[in-house]
Amino acid sequence: MEVRVLRYFIEVVQERNISNAAKRLHISQPTLSRQLMDLERKLGITLFERGHRQIKLTQEGYYLYERAQEITGLVDKTETDLQSQKIISGTLDIGTRESTAIQPVMTVIGNLLKEYPDIKINLVSGNSDLIYQRLNNGTLDFGIIMGPEKLLNYHSISLPQKNIWGILVRKDHSIAEKEKITPQDLIGLPILTSAQSKQQDVFRSWAGPLIDQFNFIGQYNLIFNARLLVETGACVALTYQNLINITGTDLAFRPLTPTVTNQNNLIWNKNRQLSNVAQVFLNRLTEVQ
Incomplete structure (x- = not known):
């Protein structure tokens, strides 16, 4: 599967209409339709239930849509990280549940955003299962886990507030x-x-x-x-x-x-190297602990 075609597929899903998606992608409708049919043929599945006005995803289509978002997100993040090693820029991706106890983390992020205007922040709200999954596939830099959890496979630091x-x-x-x-x-x-x-x-x-x-x-x-x-x-x-x-x-x-x-723990993957901006964030957070 080509990343380019996955981006086409995502655009069609979000527009729910091939004509509208083609206009946004600046390609012709026949070209886009052919790309999608080729994708279906290579995978051996049907992605859409095609109607007169809108298209709906099949069960296989929903699965590919979720994975396509992860794949393209990881590609975008990798490109950004590679291009920003010499300056403090790029996107910091953090997953967490909701709690006022993570305010010290937000304070550090806020200071970084003020100091380095090229930094972007992506906050993902979700439970522990989602955070572990995205840490493992590389779409999150850090996760904040609350309560008793097994953290042997991750680096971690305890946050001060409970x-x-x-x-x-x-x-x-x-x-x-x-x-x-x-x-x-x-x-x-x-x-x-x-x-x-x-x-x-x-x-x-x-x-x-x-x-x-x-x-x-x-x-x-x-x-x-x-x-x-x-x-x-x-x-x-x-x-x-x-x-x-x-x-x-x-x-x-x-x-x-x-x-x-419940204790709050900031965790990150032991087997993945931190990006430039992620390392700066971790250094700053450690300084105020």
Whole structure:
């Protein structure tokens, strides 16, 4: 597969129309159609369900679209890194979950952007699985992993601030009258928790056998969406402190007791050399640790 053809394919998917994609690519529609048909023939698959107005991806098409984005992204990043070794420029790619505890990292990045105007930043929000995958395939320079994780295959440094767990709840809920939440307080309540924390089982040591009486009704990836459900009064959500601004809302945050925290670790691949800009970032972050 040629990278050029993969870029054609991505453009068609995003435009959902071969004619529009051809105009954006500055090539003729027959040429673009022929390139796509050649790609399908070489792969032995059908990429599109072709309609009168728009085209839709087949299952194989969706798979190639995701991989094509990774491949072209890696090519672009490689070219940028190679061209920027003598000056401090290029793109810094960092993957992380959401937390106010990563503010020191953002402060360092902010200072670099001010000092070196040629630097670009790409922030990728996602869970640990996504971060590990992109670190391994080279599309991320660094990842920030929260909670207990096995980091033997990665270089890592611990960040100073920790995440504090608690519940997000409506102010008019009886449990909101408590300053801190014990395991007994959550028995029987409908609870949302993050998909990542559910996998790590971070609350079992805190709640002990009482966790078997917890009513976990679902999971969320983004707390903003979970917050909308909590506002209905249908449930409470386990989340980090200060993850969203609830000032002036009907919501309250109450920390767990005994306190439950997660460590934040900046990690990077042991088997990949850091780019110029990535090394400068790491040096600056280490200086302020």
